[in-house]
Amino acid sequence: YCELEAQKPQEKQDEIVSVEEIILEVQGALEKNVPFDFLTLTANGEPSLYPHLDELISSLRKIAKDKKLLILSNGTVVLDQDKFNTLLKLDVVKFSLDSAISKTFYRIDRALK
Numbered sequence: 001y002c003e004l005e006a007q008k009p010q011e012k013q014d015e016i017v018s019v020e021e022i023i024l025e026v027q028g029a030l031e032k033n034v035p036f037d038f039l040t041l042t043a044n045g046e047p048s049l050y051p052h053l054d055e056l057i058s059s060l061r062k063i064a065k066d067k068k069l070l071i072l073s074n075g076t077v078v079l080d081q082d083k084f085n086t087l088l089k090l091d092v093v094k095f096s097l098d099s100a101i102s103k104t105f106y107r108i109d110r111a112l113k
Helices: 019-030 053-063 081-087 102-109
Strands: 038-041 068-073 092-095
Touching (some): 038 053, 053 068
Parallel strands (some): 038 068, 068 092
């Protein structure tokens, strides 16, 4: 399930948030000392397509040493060896198992009719 409206495939991102910007936001959140177990990487779209994901993971490891890193992914990049190796650097990779076919969607997600 994706809560976003259907869109045409993007050939390139209009704006890419820098690793530095993300790290500053995460540092600000960490300073609030709110307890949590996982730092989750997600996006309005597929987070594993972020072009600086490997660098982001390394930077997050430095500032959130005791936290587990998790990514929510649709799994589209697992056949790309470089992206696959990057995903291996995370503690948890959660793949969505949705379907474009209505019958199997309801079997997989057990969604309410």
